[in-house]
Amino acid sequence: MKHSGLFSLPLRVWLMISSITASGQTYNYDESKAGNYVLPELLISADGAQVKNRKDWENIRRPEILQLFTDQVYGRIPGSPPGMHFKTIATDAAALGGRAIRKEIDIIFGASSNAPVLHLVLWLPAGVKKAPVFIGLNFLGNHTVHPDPNISITNTWKEANQGKAVERGVRIARWQVDTLIAHGYGLATAWYQDLEPDRADGWKTGIRTTLAEALNCPADAWGALAVWGWGLSRIMDYLETEKTVNAKAVIATGHSRLGKAALWGAANDQRFAMVVSNNSGEGGAALSRRDFGETVKRINTSFPHWFIGTYKQYNDAVNSLPVDQHMLLALMAPRPLYVASAAEDLWADPTGEYGSAYHAGPAYALYGKNGLPTPVPPATDNPVRAAVDYHRRTGKHDVTLYDWQQYIAWADRHLTKVR
Numbered sequence: 001m002k003h004s005g006l007f008s009l010p011l012r013v014w015l016m017i018s019s020i021t022a023s024g025q026t027y028n029y030d031e032s033k034a035g036n037y038v039l040p041e042l043l044i045s046a047d048g049a050q051v052k053n054r055k056d057w058e059n060i061r062r063p064e065i066l067q068l069f070t071d072q073v074y075g076r077i078p079g080s081p082p083g084m085h086f087k088t089i090a091t092d093a094a095a096l097g098g099r100a101i102r103k104e105i106d107i108i109f110g111a112s113s114n115a116p117v118l119h120l121v122l123w124l125p126a127g128v129k130k131a132p133v134f135i136g137l138n139f140l141g142n143h144t145v146h147p148d149p150n151i152s153i154t155n156t157w158k159e160a161n162q163g164k165a166v167e168r169g170v171r172i173a174r175w176q177v178d179t180l181i182a183h184g185y186g187l188a189t190a191w192y193q194d195l196e197p198d199r200a201d202g203w204k205t206g207i208r209t210t211l212a213e214a215l216n217c218p219a220d221a222w223g224a225l226a227v228w229g230w231g232l233s234r235i236m237d238y239l240e241t242e243k244t245v246n247a248k249a250v251i252a253t254g255h256s257r258l259g260k261a262a263l264w265g266a267a268n269d270q271r272f273a274m275v276v277s278n279n280s281g282e283g284g285a286a287l288s289r290r291d292f293g294e295t296v297k298r299i300n301t302s303f304p305h306w307f308i309g310t311y312k313q314y315n316d317a318v319n320s321l322p323v324d325q326h327m328l329l330a331l332m333a334p335r336p337l338y339v340a341s342a343a344e345d346l347w348a349d350p351t352g353e354y355g356s357a358y359h360a361g362p363a364y365a366l367y368g369k370n371g372l373p374t375p376v377p378p379a380t381d382n383p384v385r386a387a388v389d390y391h392r393r394t395g396k397h398d399v400t401l402y403d404w405q406q407y408i409a410w411a412d413r414h415l416t417k418v419r
């Protein structure tokens, strides 16, 4: 896979200058130096046999790939803790001017009253009997997703953010709740740091420690991305109990590090009917072997807690990884997958995100579905529709209304049968 001429000359010059960071370390932004590499074979199993049909895929190759990512990259995702239960904290039957029902639910990870809690906020479109729901973790707290003054500022958020101003609705542009509701979709979201604080020693106070025994899973058997992915599955556990949710039409989403988490979560949990990776980059949708923007070494150094210890062995040996990220995307098959990039988000390597989506295609072909048609990424703002959808929109690392409009149109197209 060689691409060149994707960027204009002034942009390329700027990129070369800007690739030198404060630490003096350089990161490549020159497409011609992204490297010559051979991707691991998606459809050849460990014993060398060609995977010819969906039976071989489901019984042999898919489990092998899942195990490789578990052992080498992200770690395990355990099941639900014993005694897990749900408590509805608040219900507003006339939210968003009567167009939605808003609920707050505590997902309590154990029978005891002091078990760790994930605070969920859920909007459902009023009058819809079985709504499809987008779910995703948020970065800054539930109250930042929408300006509604009744959304709780949770205790866990307050404790972790002492002295910080409460900024209701600051992330509304990233969540587009009103647009989702207007199109008949629900939204379920929770603050990711309820599960594990996002710092190197966050595991000490997060669920990797507090639930290690209950889950029978030692803290070093998984990384923070796996923890956040696990959280999506626990939200799914709740949604399965909610009568007005169509549990067969739940769409796992995530932006950036939370996009990486959504991919690993959905790889492990096939209850998610569809999956969105928004600008997930290195360790998410982007091919690791391409030397462009963030690298395995850099991500393991900046965020040592995201992956398991074993992954660090590949810091200077990325070509010896037994997997690459096209294989992670292939684990979504045959479920509809949407991979989105942003043109200015070069750190996340848009071309590598596309390449990975393209190379996941053969897994979809086993189900008679067409993957992306060509290895060359489409022009900016020209979404490609296939079993794996892709767009690279104008602008920076973010989730925008444009992104959501594409996800809604995509979901509308795929969910006609289940709605």
Ligand code: GTR
Pocket: 255, 256, 257, 258, 280, 281, 282, 294, 299, 302
């Ligand atoms: C960056 C990191 C990326 C991406 C991003 C984010 O600093 O290098 O891998 O995850 O953070 O989550 O916003």
